Amino acid sequence: MDGKAITRFAEKIDLVENGCWRWTADDNTNNGYGRFSHNGKPWVAHRWVWEAINGPVPEGLVLDHFRHPQDGCIGPLCVNPHHVKPVTQRENVLRGNSPSAHNARKTVCSKGHPYDRRDSRGQRRCSTCQAAYSRARYAAKVAARRSADHVGQLLAPLLPSPASRPLTLVETS
Numbered sequence: 001m002d003g004k005a006i007t008r009f010a011e012k013i014d015l016v017e018n019g020c021w022r023w024t025a026d027d028n029t030n031n032g033y034g035r036f037s038h039n040g041k042p043w044v045a046h047r048w049v050w051e052a053i054n055g056p057v058p059e060g061l062v063l064d065h066f067r068h069p070q071d072g073c074i075g076p077l078c079v080n081p082h083h084v085k086p087v088t089q090r091e092n093v094l095r096g097n098s099p100s101a102h103n104a105r106k107t108v109c110s111k112g113h114p115y116d117r118r119d120s121r122g123q124r125r126c127s128t129c130q131a132a133y134s135r136a137r138y139a140a141k142v143a144a145r146r147s148a149d150h151v152g153q154l155l156a157p158l159l160p161s162p163a164s165r166p167l168t169l170v171e172t173s
C-alpha cells in the first residue's frame with residue numbers, strides 16, 4: 001500500500017460519530033461522490049480506498065453504499081470502506097443508489113446526527129448542528145462588537161477633537 005497516498009487521503013476525511021468517513025474536499029467532488037487523484041489518475045474516493053485495502057473491484061461490479069438508511073450512513077460522501085460493498089450495476093440501480101436518491105432517503109445530517117426537525121421551507125434539519133450554528137453565529141457577533149469597541153478605544157486618543165485642539169498657526173522666522 002502507498003503510505004504517502006493513504007496519509008494524503010486520510011487528511012481529507014472527517015470521522016463522523018456514526019462511523020462514516022466524510023470526504024471533506026468538497027470542491028473536489030464528482031456527481032456527489034468524493035474525488036481523489038492518485039498517480040495522475042482521478043478516482044472516486046471511496047473506490048480508491050476500498051481497492052487499496054481489498055484489491056480491484058471484481059469485473060462487472062460497482063461499489064454500493066449499502067448501510068443506508070437504517071444504519072444512518074451519510075451516503076455518497078462517505079468513504080469508509082466498510083460502508084460499501086461490491087454489487088451488480090443492476091442491483092445498485094434497483095436500490096436507487098444515486099446521490100440524489102440517497103439524499104432523499106437520508107436520515108442523518110452530514111455529521112451523523114438524526115434529522116429531527118424541518119425548517120420553514122420543509123428542509124430536514126438536525127437540531128444539534130442548528131444549535132451549534134446559532135451559538136457560533138452569536139459568538140462571532142459578540143467578538144465583532146468587542147473588537148470594534150476595542151479598536152475604538154485604541155484610536156480615541158489619536159483622534160483630535162476640534163474643541164480641545166484648535167488649529168494654531170506657527171510663526172516662522
Ligand SMILES: [Zn+2]
Nearest residue numbers: 020073078083
Ligand atoms: Zn458511511
Ligand SMILES: [Zn+2]
Nearest residue numbers: 109113126129
Ligand atoms: Zn447535525
